Amino acid sequence: MNAPFHRTALSIRRIDLTDPGEAPRLEGFVAEHPDGTAFHRPIWLTATARGTGNIAHALVAERGGELVGYLPLLEVRSPLFGRVLASSGFGVGGGVLATDRKTMQSLVAAAEELACRHSCPTIELRGGLLPERRPGWITRFDSHCGFVRDLALDDEAEMNTIPRKQRAEVRKGVANDLTVTVGSGGDDRVAHYAVYAESVRNLGTPVFPRRLFAEVLDAFGKDADILTVRHRGKPVASVLSLYHKGSVMPYWGGGTWDARRLRANDRMYFELMLHARRRGCARFDFGRSKTASGAYDFKRNWGFEPEPLAYASWTADGVAHRDADPTSSRHSAKIAVWKRLPLPLANAIGPWVSRGLG
Numbered sequence: 267m268n269a270p271f272h273r274t275a276l277s278i279r280r281i282d283l284t285d286p287g288e289a290p291r292l293e294g295f296v297a298e299h300p301d302g303t304a305f306h307r308p309i310w311l312t313a314t315a316r317g318t319g320n321i322a323h324a325l326v327a328e329r330g331g332e333l334v335g336y337l338p339l340l341e342v343r344s345p346l347f348g349r350v351l352a353s354s355g356f357g358v359g360g361g362v363l364a365t366d367r368k369t370m371q372s373l374v375a376a377a378e379e380l381a382c383r384h385s386c387p388t389i390e391l392r393g394g395l396l397p398e399r400r401p402g403w404i405t406r407f408d409s410h411c412g413f414v415r416d417l418a419l420d421d422e423a424e425m426n427t428i429p430r431k432q433r434a435e436v437r438k439g440v441a442n443d444l445t446v447t448v449g450s451g452g453d454d455r456v457a458h459y460a461v462y463a464e465s466v467r468n469l470g471t472p473v474f475p476r477r478l479f480a481e482v483l484d485a486f487g488k489d490a491d492i493l494t495v496r497h498r499g500k501p502v503a504s505v506l507s508l509y510h511k512g513s514v515m516p517y518w519g520g521g522t523w524d525a526r527r528l529r530a531n532d533r534m535y536f537e538l539m540l541h542a543r544r545r546g547c548a549r550f551d552f553g554r555s556k557t558a559s560g561a562y563d564f565k566r567n568w569g570f571e572p573e574p575l576a577y578a579s580w581t582a583d584g585v586a587h588r589d590a591d592p593t594s595s596r597h598s599a600k601i602a603v604w605k606r607l608p609l610p611l612a613n614a615i616g617p618w619v620s621r622g623l624g
Contacts, residue, residue: 274330276369278376281324283308292324295333296363297511301394304489304510305357311338313485314356317478318342318621323351325376327369335364337373337394341384344622348588349386351377352624353394356478358410358554361394361578370395378402378580387585390624391578402580411572413552413565414513417543424539432532432567439533445496446537450483454492457501458518461494463613465520470601472616472623479506479518493538495521495530503530507538513549514542535568 296302315322327335340355354360505519
């Protein structure tokens with residue numbers, strides 16, 4: 267008679283990412299998992315925690331010593347927006363990576379327990395496997411869309427891939443007196459922050475702390491860089507991009523008021539497509555945009571097709587749903603005021619506010 271089969275029990279634990287054996291193990295798990303993103307990488311979690319002063323939590327699921335699930339969480343605390351466990355904090359992807367749905371549900375339950383212990387009334391999962399039929403959870407498929415397409419085989423083909431009207435704008439940017447540099451050194455960082463800070467102020471959004479960009483660049487190394495477009499030596503458009511699994515994602519980018527006249531943003535994204543292909547990328551990930559927003563339309567103009575993204579959120583009983591959405595009508599008056607702030611004042615106050623957005 268055969269001996270009875272005993273399935274190895276699943277265990278969930280919170281790990282210390284400063285342990286030299288833990289982070290490399292997780293990096294390997296994220297790299298091998300088909301749904302792993304740059305925002306799942308332990309270096310993203312630790313860099314965003316250091317860069318914003320928030321707290322990193324890494325939950326792992328193991329069976330017989332084998333890693334079968336991972337949930338990176340950033341505990342974001344704000345006097346304006348409250349507390350949230352976000353996966354991944356300051357990212358547009360994240361959520362549970364697991365080999366099966368039972369493991370996913372166990373990690374979600376552990377996240378709920380962690381939220382209660384740390385007085386966080388909200389959890390946000392931005393992708394990954396999503397919880398089903400759990401009390402307090404809501405999943406939305408209509409709030410944001412992602413935009414990804416393959417890169418072309420050469421520069422001319424890349425230009426011809428762009429729809430006619432947008433292609434004309436790119437050609438104007440190519441014809442203008444603009445120079446393009448790529449790097450991650452001190453000059454690149456200074457130029458990027460100046461351009462990005464002005465860009466988000468003009469949109470009515472507080473700028474992130476300078477240290478956040480520095481920590482991400484330092485942590486990602488060759489997997490991140492800054493492309494900057496200059497006009498007569500002055501930076502007018504700049505983007506910090508992430509590279510992961512053969513894809514490039516222009517993540518933190520923007521332009522000054524002059525960028526529109528010069529078509530510098532159009533030139534910037536086209537040059538990034540060329541640069542990414544030359545360094546071996548096969549896909550261009552334009553990131554997420556709020557459905558039916560101006561950014562959504564801009565990316566469609568480039569020939570990218572929107573793909574709805576699934577985001578899940580949990581709210582504790584008796585607590586109002588957290589609203590840190592900059593497009594929310596609740597924040598429209600604040601945004602209008604922020605657009606009129608002098609740039610030095612916006613840059614001084616912005617990091618204090620934005621580190622609590624998550």
